[in-house]
Amino acid sequence: MSIGPETFTSSAHVPRPWLDEDRTEEPLRAVEPRKISIFGLGYVGAVSLACLARDGHSLIGVDIDSNKLELLRRGQAPIVETGIQELMRTVSASGRVRVTDSVREAILATDLSFVCVGTPASSNGNQDLSAIVHIAEEIGAVLPEKSSHHVIVIRSTVRPGTVEEVIQPVLERASGMKAARDFSLCFQPEFLREGSSIEDYDHPPMTVVGSDDAYAVSVLKNLFGHLPCEFVHTTVRTAEMLKYACNAFHAVKVTFANEIGRIAQALGVDAHEVMRLLCLDRQLNISPAYLRPGFAFGGSCLPKDLKALLYAAKIRDVELPMLANVLASNSAHIEHAIDAVLSSGRRSVGMVGLSFKSGTDDLRESPFVIMAERFIGKGLKLCIYDPEVNVARLIGANKRFIEESIPHIASLMTTDLETLIRSCDVLVVSMKSPDVVAALEAHTRPDQLLLDTVRLPRRDQLKAHYLGMCW
Ligand SMILES: NC(=O)c1ccc[n+]([C@@H]2O[C@H](COP(=O)([O-])OP(=O)(O)OC[C@H]3O[C@@H](n4cnc5c(N)ncnc54)[C@H](O)[C@@H]3O)[C@@H](O)[C@H]2O)c1
Structure with a gap:
């Protein structure tokens, strides 16, 4: 017909x-x-x-x-x-x-x-x-x-x-x-x-x-x-996945704007003005920033401010299911990394990087501190390299936090990156400064497991068994 x-x-x-x-x-x-x-x-x-x-x-x-x-x-x-x-x-x-x-x-x-x-x-x-x-x-x-x-x-x-x-x-x-x-x-x-x-x-x-x-x-x-x-x-699969990623992103954006709208309204704030201003920031907000798959968020601001916003909503009976589950999702990401190490059955772990992101000595709410504590709790042998945190131990603003809150972790720190790489079965890498990359290329071995949380450059040069965090 x-x-x-x-x-x-x-x-x-x-x-x-x-x-x-x-x-x-x-x-x-x-x-x-x-x-x-x-x-x-x-x-x-x-x-x-x-x-x-x-x-x-x-x-x-x-x-x-x-x-x-x-x-x-x-x-x-x-x-x-x-x-x-x-x-x-x-x-x-x-x-x-x-x-x-x-x-x-x-x-x-x-x-x-x-x-x-x-x-x-x-x-x-x-x-x-x-x-x-x-x-x-x-x-x-x-x-x-x-x-x-x-x-x-x-x-x-x-x-x-x-x-x-x-x-x-x-x-x-x-x-x-x-x-x-x-x-x-x-x-x-x-x-x-x-x-x-x-x-x-x-x-x-x-x-x-x-x-x-x-x-x-x-x-x-x-x-x-x-x-x-x-x-x-x-590739075909990338194009197929892209469509789902786009639609999930749109759904998340609508829900985010509506949840911000509900709590703003409850707090007597003009939600439209807030979101208009949020969208003005093309550097951190409407931009590729924070949109690369990688490791969990942490630090002194994001977890704390999210918790404060959720508390403000809770005492006003405002439900924010998506924002309320963001911390749970972040924890699931950290658990995923911990599982990758524990399920390997290897007993000696070297962490290259401890602060929540490289370039800072801030250890507050660092997901790597959570990982380190879990490894210690499971009886694994742990060794940690982070030059910025080492300086902080002596003089930095975090000296008190390190001495009072995580002395058990601070005592496991080393300044000898080469020995750490050579002596550990598993490497958890959250730094990608040129000296770290060069040391990993020079000293890793095929019998080692390397969990990369920062998407290292020249990954094909690493001799260890490579595991990307979510890639
Ligand atoms: N609607 C949108 O805005 C949109 C946007 C992007 C992608 N998509 C996707 O595109 C696809 C189509 O979406 P839609 O909204 O146009 O769907 P639709 O339901 O409006 O149309 C689908 C058409 O396919 C016909 N059909 C079913 N079996 C058939 C067959 N064996 N032979 C010939 N025709 C047949 C149906 O009779 C119907 O007319 C879906 O996979 C959807 O997810 C939709």
Whole structure:
């Protein structure tokens, strides 16, 4: 079943240029009209269909929902979105759009497919992949009929590993063909927001393509390279994870602003003014600062001020579940590091760095002090190197804290980094000054375990068994 003017011809007998030469990339050129199929005509699919048709491409939309197909046949959009009705009317009249429920028809008539079917949450929260698996089976079954190369772009949000471990095997099994050789497969996360999706389509924050198939990347670069944003090529799994990281980040930001709003209101403070000013800081707040996976936070300010804010909320009966769990999450991160050392079964630990971050002698609420105390409690042999803390032991502002609160730890400190590295089975490294890096490169051994909490440079030069904190 199909409607619309016949702008498409079957590509079933097109020669296979990639078989004659090493096909790795399309030459970069001005956007030229393509024949594109879109599977799933919901928010993502319908907007892509309309915008790609507007940009001069020929589109076939495929959906299993006959009501949506009927609306589209009448030139009406199946979704409510700013500007979509007008745009759909225009592209429908252009003759460049038709819709069908036939996967075969769409695959044979196009050389590039976007899969935009839903991946809703199951009742247990898991993603329901049934629609995308079904469509992959159907597409795979048609691919052998084609003599031209087909590029399949997954745009539905799928958990990391889904494209390579679920979708690719289904396509290969159904087609008897091999991805990256007989057809191309890649993942391109969609960043549009409902309500402003046409505007977002034209001004995305970035275009990200996850693929190890150079041809697929070059096809998408030809198609989307003109957009006013960075075009990023990365691995499939990174692109899949990125979409989840973005959405989790947005959810956290909304919740953060609302929790700050609730406590500010209870304290008689204008929350909007507070958040406006918070966003003015592009150095520490709205910036990459504090957004690199690494070790737990600590020090004299963050834990103390978070606790004070939570107390202020508690005595006013204001619930701040997200902020209330931040310290618990931080503790879980420290436990993760402690477990990595304890589960190794090694008994002698050298800690390179003790203060909560390098460049300071401040030991208050240092996660490394918590780690050291746990190692001592478990009876491990511990040795600690931290030149800044050593100076503090003699003269610094922390002298009293060291002498009164952690004398048992201070007594384990050494100034001899080389001997510490040579004599310990496990190294917990939280400093990356050039002298520390050079000493680690020179003196580590393959039988040692090195837990890196600061993402050391030249990690491949380290001879110890390397364990990154969360990388
Ligand atoms: N809505 C958004 O703003 C947004 C933004 C970014 C990413 N995403 C992701 O994009 C995907 C699609 O989202 P959506 O909001 O457009 O979903 P949607 O539910 O609005 O649309 C999905 C469409 O797929 C169709 N469909 C289901 N099975 C099919 C099949 N076998 N063949 C053809 N069509 C089929 C459905 O009938 C429906 O029309 C999801 O994975 C979603 O997480 C959505």
